[in-house]
Amino acid sequence: MDNPVINAILTRRSIRKFQNQPLEGQVLDAVLEAGTWAPTGRGAQSPVIIAVQNPEDRRAVQELNCQARGGSGDPYYGAPAILLVLADPSVHTCVEDGACVLDTMMLAAHALGAAACWIHGEHEMFQLPEGKALLKKWGLPENLRGVGSLAIGYAEGPAPEPRPRKEGYVLRV
Ligand SMILES: Cc1cc2nc3c(=O)[nH]c(=O)nc-3n(C[C@H](O)[C@H](O)[C@H](O)COP(=O)(O)O)c2cc1C
Known part of the structure; x- marks a missing residue:
């Protein structure tokens, strides 16, 4: 079916190599806004999105991911920005809510000509003292x-x- 939303869903891919160029402000703003419109359980809006762009915080996040997962190098593939999604643990759908936000932002990025890859490890990262700091x-x-x-x-x-x-x-039943 020829439909722009369906096309975006079918053509989005995880991208692991990025140009050395920051995201245009309007694109980043639109992706972040799209994330805030993702569905959440009971409409509780439990997630928080942190857009990490400044070099000091980006490096800290990169090191934290390596520390939490025992990796090395840059698990974020040199991307100019990292969007962290965390959520209020008192909301019992907080993980599902956060996943909806992440997927919505991936699709929005692709629809606007940008590219993204979901990176795992945030649960472990933000249990560490360095993450809490x-x-x-x-x-x-x-x-x-x-x-x-x-x-x-x-x-x-x-x-x-x-x-x-x-x-x-x-399965259709
Ligand atoms: C929950 C989840 C965790 C993922 N974690 C990582 C990751 O840590 N690093 C990575 O390179 N890709 C990660 N991915 C991306 C998947 O590898 C990717 O979605 C999958 O290979 C399918 O490719 P596609 O997104 O291009 O369709 C993750 C995806 C999901 C949904």
């Missing part, structure tokens, strides 16, 4: 539940070919 620095509650993040920027090179969809993905 960052939350404190940003004026956020230290008990927020990390859900996930996006590395976001403009793609360098073509998008990868997707894998075919698995047999039996959909």
Whole structure:
């Protein structure tokens, strides 16, 4: 079916190589606004989105991800911005809410000509004292539940070919 939303869903890919160019302000603003319109359980709006762009905080987040996951290098693939999504743990749908925000922002980024990749590890990162210290620095509650993040920027090179969809993905009864 030829429809711009369906097309965006079908053509979005996880991008792991980024141009050395910041996101245009209008694009970042639109992606962040789209995230705030994602559905949340009971409309509680439990998530918080932190757009990390300044080099000092970006490096701190990169190091925190490596520390939490035992990795090295840059798990955010050199992207010019990182969008962290954490959520209020007192809301029982907080993880699902955060996942909706992340997916909505990925699609919005793709629809606007930008590119993103979901990066895991935020749950573990923000349980560490160094993660809690960052939350404190940003004026956020230290008990927020990390859900996930996006590395976001403009793609360098073509998008990868997707894998075919698995047999039996959909059952109609
Ligand atoms: C919950 C979740 C966690 C993910 N974590 C990572 C990650 O840490 N690093 C990474 O490179 N990609 C990560 N991805 C991206 C997936 O690898 C990617 O979505 C998958 O390979 C399918 O590719 P596509 O998004 O291009 O369709 C994650 C995706 C999801 C939904």
